[in-house]
Amino acid sequence: PPSPPPSPPSPPSIPPPPLLPGGYFITGPCSLTDGGSCAASPNYPNSYGINEECTISGVPLVELETVAFDVEQCGSCGCDYLTVNGITYCG
Secondary structure: OOOOOOOOOOOOOOOOOOOOOOOOEEEOOOEEEHHHOEEEOOOOOOOOOOOOOOEEEOOOOOOOOOOOOOOOOOOOOOOOEEEEOOEEEEO
C-alpha cells in the first residue's frame, strides 16, 4: 500500500511577551507606570471595557498598596476580580 503523505510542519510556538525593564511582562490592555510601581486597568480612572483581561507577571514581591479598587460585583467574584499571588479580591 502507498505510504501516507508527510505531516505538515508544526506551526512555530508563540514566544512569550518581551520582558519589560525590571523583568516583568504584561498581557492584555493594562499598564504599569511610575517605573513599574503602579498597575492600572485600561482607561483608568474611567470604566474599563467588557470582557477585558490582563496579566502582569514577574513583578518582585513587595508590599502592595491599593489606592483605588472598584470592580463590578456579582455572585462569588464571578464578574470582576483581582488576583495577587494566588489570592482573589473582588467587589
